[in-house]
Amino acid sequence: MATLNPQAQMNNSDHEMLINNGRLHPAQWNNPADAFYSGDFHGDYYLAPYFAYSDYSPMGIVVYDQKNRRFMYTSAQYWNLSFSQFSMTGAFSPGNVGKDLLFMDRGWNGNTHAFFKDVTGNGRWLYLLNVSAPESAQTAVAAYNMSALTDIANAKYYAVGTLGSVALYATDRTIYRYDYAGSGQATATFSGFGAGETITGMKIFKSSMNANQTTLDFNATNNTVVFVSTWDGTQGRVYELKMNITSGNIDPTPVKVYDGFGRVMDMTFKFRGTGI
Secondary structure, eight states: OOOOOEEEEEEETTEEEEEETTEEEEEETTOTTOOSOOOOOOSSOOBOSOOEEOTTOTTOEEEEETTTTEEEEOOSOGGGOOOEEOOOOSSSOGGGOOSEEEEEEEOGGGOEEEEEEOSSSSOEEEEEEOOSSSOOTTSEEEEEEOTTSTTGGGOOEEEEOSSSSOEEEEOSSOEEEEOTTTTOOEEEEEOOOOTTOEEEEEEEOOSOSSTTOOOSTTTTTTTTEEEEEEEOSSOEEEEEEEBOTTTOOBOSSOSEEEEEESOOOOOOOOOTTSOO
């Protein structure tokens, strides 16, 4: 019997995926009679808790095998429970990255933004991956060396925007914006937390949470708000911060601070009237 350890979940178009204890389990979202995830994908792997996908892409869902330090993809025929392996090389080799994944999310131009650290030493990297088309030399879009950035060795949280080349990373108390598409430098953009508070999470608000769904709802705040959770040893808080949509600069005064929580472990967004 599989160990119950859910780590990441996503649904997209007509299927749903769960990473449980490092293994990938699919479910057919368009089949209401089947409310269960299937058995896991075959192979020797342990997945990082992140998904990369582009709707209707022939790659299906792209995941990162933390054990063998490589990207893999399901292809559109995901019910076969067999991964496809990358063979092409561009700015980097998706099938042989050789690094530990720290964070991954969809960012500017629809590219997947993946943050890595070297297995040994303090090297930090940002890799951009195009998962919207069949594999080619253009799949691996770019590789940026972040190793010399201020405080990068102490970074614990990451976020990227979809409406501009915005990349943020945060230490225990400071948020930095990384201008990867311009100067290549990082500058502190917010540190106005209360005494004794440490950051426990950071997410940029993106109103198109399902990439198949277009909506006017929340357009004014799409990619312009950063939510940051903190903990002071007794109380959890969530900071609502205003962010420039293209530069990633954060206003010094919070829009609002929500308090009275326990320790905030994670945050997510949903449309009004949906979900629980």
